[in-house]
Amino acid sequence: MTGRVTIAGLGPGADDLVTPEVQQAIDEATDVVGYIPYVRRIAPREGLTLHESDNRVELDRAQHALRMASDGRRVVVVSSGDPGVFAMASAVFEAVEHGEPMWRDLDIRVLPGITAMLAAAARAGAPLGHDFCAINLSDNLKPWDLIEKRLRFAALGDFAMAFYNPRSKSRPEGFARVLEILEETCEPRRLLIFARAVSTPEEEIRVVRLRDATPEMADMRTVVLVGSSQTRMILRQGAPFVYTPRSVPE
Amino acid sequence: MTGRVTIAGLGPGADDLVTPEVQQAIDEATDVVGYIPYVRRIAPREGLTLHESDNRVELDRAQHALRMASDGRRVVVVSSGDPGVFAMASAVFEAVEHGEPMWRDLDIRVLPGITAMLAAAARAGAPLGHDFCAINLSDNLKPWDLIEKRLRFAALGDFAMAFYNPRSKSRPEGFARVLEILEETCEPRRLLIFARAVSTPEEEIRVVRLRDATPEMADMRTVVLVGSSQTRMILRQGAPFVYTPRSVPE
Numbered sequence: 001m002t003g004r005v006t007i008a009g010l011g012p013g014a015d016d017l018v019t020p021e022v023q024q025a026i027d028e029a030t031d032v033v034g035y036i037p038y039v040r041r042i043a044p045r046e047g048l049t050l051h052e053s054d055n056r057v058e059l060d061r062a063q064h065a066l067r068m069a070s071d072g073r074r075v076v077v078v079s080s081g082d083p084g085v086f087a088m089a090s091a092v093f094e095a096v097e098h099g100e101p102m103w104r105d106l107d108i109r110v111l112p113g114i115t116a117m118l119a120a121a122a123r124a125g126a127p128l129g130h131d132f133c134a135i136n137l138s139d140n141l142k143p144w145d146l147i148e149k150r151l152r153f154a155a156l157g158d159f160a161m162a163f164y165n166p167r168s169k170s171r172p173e174g175f176a177r178v179l180e181i182l183e184e185t186c187e188p189r190r191l192l193i194f195a196r197a198v199s200t201p202e203e204e205i206r207v208v209r210l211r212d213a214t215p216e217m218a219d220m221r222t223v224v225l226v227g228s229s230q231t232r233m234i235l236r237q238g239a240p241f242v243y244t245p246r247s248v249p250e
Numbered sequence: 251m252t253g254r255v256t257i258a259g260l261g262p263g264a265d266d267l268v269t270p271e272v273q274q275a276i277d278e279a280t281d282v283v284g285y286i287p288y289v290r291r292i293a294p295r296e297g298l299t300l301h302e303s304d305n306r307v308e309l310d311r312a313q314h315a316l317r318m319a320s321d322g323r324r325v326v327v328v329s330s331g332d333p334g335v336f337a338m339a340s341a342v343f344e345a346v347e348h349g350e351p352m353w354r355d356l357d358i359r360v361l362p363g364i365t366a367m368l369a370a371a372a373r374a375g376a377p378l379g380h381d382f383c384a385i386n387l388s389d390n391l392k393p394w395d396l397i398e399k400r401l402r403f404a405a406l407g408d409f410a411m412a413f414y415n416p417r418s419k420s421r422p423e424g425f426a427r428v429l430e431i432l433e434e435t436c437e438p439r440r441l442l443i444f445a446r447a448v449s450t451p452e453e454e455i456r457v458v459r460l461r462d463a464t465p466e467m468a469d470m471r472t473v474v475l476v477g478s479s480q481t482r483m484i485l486r487q488g489a490p491f492v493y494t495p496r497s498v499p500e
Contacts, residue, residue: 016271019364024266058496084371086496090379093493097484104486110372114269114362121334122360129340130392131400133383133409141497142380150381150407157403158396159383234347236354243343246308246336247391 003069005106007089009082009113010041014199017114025076025111033065034078034088042078056140058091066095066103082115086136086164116223117162120195123205125234125241127193127225130248132160137178138168147174148181155185160244161226166218176215182226186210191227191242194218207233207242253319255356257339259332259363260291264449267364275326275361283315284328284338292328306390308338312345316353332365336386336414366473367412370445373455375484375491377443377475380498382410387428388418397424398431405435410494411476416468426465432476436460441477441492444468457483457492 006025011017026032032042036052044050053061065075079087089110096103121128133154137147154161167175182190188211196204196219206217210226218224230248234241256275261267276282282292286302294300303311315325329337339360346353371378383404387397404411417425432440438461446454446469456467460476468474477494484491 011269014271016274017269017362019261019267019269021264021266082368082372084368084376084378086379089372089376090493090496093375093379093484093491094495096491097482097493104484104491105488108491110376112267112364112368112372114364115368118332118334118362118365122332122339122362125343126334126339126360128334128384129336129343131383131385133381133404133407134378135381143498143500146408146498150409153403153407153409154383157383157400159400159403232347234343234354238355241343241346241354241358243340243347245344246340248393248396250393 003072003074003106005065005069005075005077005092005108006111007077007079007083007092007109008111009079010038011114012081012116012119012199013197017119017199019111019113022111022113028074029076030073031068031075032078033061033075038078038080058088059095062088062092062095063099065092066099066106069106070100070102079113082113083110084112085115085134116164116198117225119198120193120223120225123195123198124193124207124225126243127191127227127231128160128162129244129246130160130228130230132162134162134164136164137174138165139171139174144174151178151181152185155182158228160228160231163224165220166222166224167215167220175218179213179215182210187229191231191233193225193242194222195225196222205239207240253322253324253356255315255319255325255327255342255358256361257327257329257333257342257359258361259329260288261364262331262366262369262449263447267369267449269361269363272361272363278324279326280323281318281325282328283311283325288328288330308341309345312338312342313349315342316345316349316356319356320350320352329363332363333360334362335365335384366414366448367475369448370443370473370475373445373448374443374457374475376493377441377477377481378410378412379494379496380410380478380480382412384412384414386414387424388415389421389424394424401428401431402435405432408478410478410481413474415470416472416474417465417470425468429463429465432460437479441481441483443475443492444472445475446472455489457490
């Protein structure tokens, strides 16, 4: 059997952030599977079938990829960013664990990509230059209480933070609650970065203090970064640099 | 003035994990600055000067890069992994903040790369597929108490964790203490991944339960990943898959 499933990260949007390893996997694929906007990033060619699917059908999509690989096809499952960060890799392994026993012995590989928080951090300077947490703010698949709990422990530990999926259509009030919790746990001068659609033509980077942050600053295409208590802003003629120093004083 | 400083991430080791964006910056550089093993990854060519420097001189290196850019040179500061994750980007911005006022208005850019924890996670499956923290275990630049505090809050929040610099020559006992704290705060079956030199010929991936983990499993080239309480292992003929499910039950 020569079939395989490769779960590949396309990075945040720009083609020059796709690794050569991922490009090669796509070039060798017979089938590409993924959420519509990610599959549309793949150039059509003879011998390649593109399978677009809607959002929130990750498990169906994963099973489809595994079935095709069992039939000998070279399937690439595309994710934006890194497939292991709030993306398709976990869904594929869930499908493997609970699916056909033979799926376990397929050739399954994950190819890392540039995840949104690191692309966003790079644009702003180095806000994640010290210890940090990544938290998915969507409560589609976990209880909201767990999100609040993690947020509070991250603030108590004085971690910098990166929030994925800060604001969804189905639950717009969640991010307002997150800002309230930050206001309870962090000083008003704490630095936040709202990074929207990084590396695409729609990119927007906004640096604000916590006291000036509002829920409307985030939408579904935004990653929000929160500095630690040590994070600093360097003012200059253009956009400011934001960075977290490497050292923490005793 | 046409000088610039580009802080570029070379990824964990393999050439096919270097983004085209980073490769282009290197192709256009007049000078490449960095820690010896990273500069050695750059192919020499006419018109390019390679400046190797020792470990632990990050601030000197950053100032050197900024001075050369002020003189009109196109300088690339190379980091392994992602330059914003426990690497050179913060050092450059520290040098900017405390250095010559004109340095603030230089063209300074950070180009993201594949950071070690995500390359390691991809090799093992998707252990960071849910909320996670990244912690630098080196106490060169921060008090050891802060490391312990962050570790405990990360465990209380049931985050998956990634540890950079788990074991240094100068303080070999630190990682043993980290394992003790994990034993106090996590169940003995908790999954750990020791990922050494990922994507290089010396790559070694080891999956163990916390009860079987020992300090000697980590060295200076290892990234250690710790699952959350939900992280699962899928046994199979080859190396097992380790993943953290996307959902957490109520």
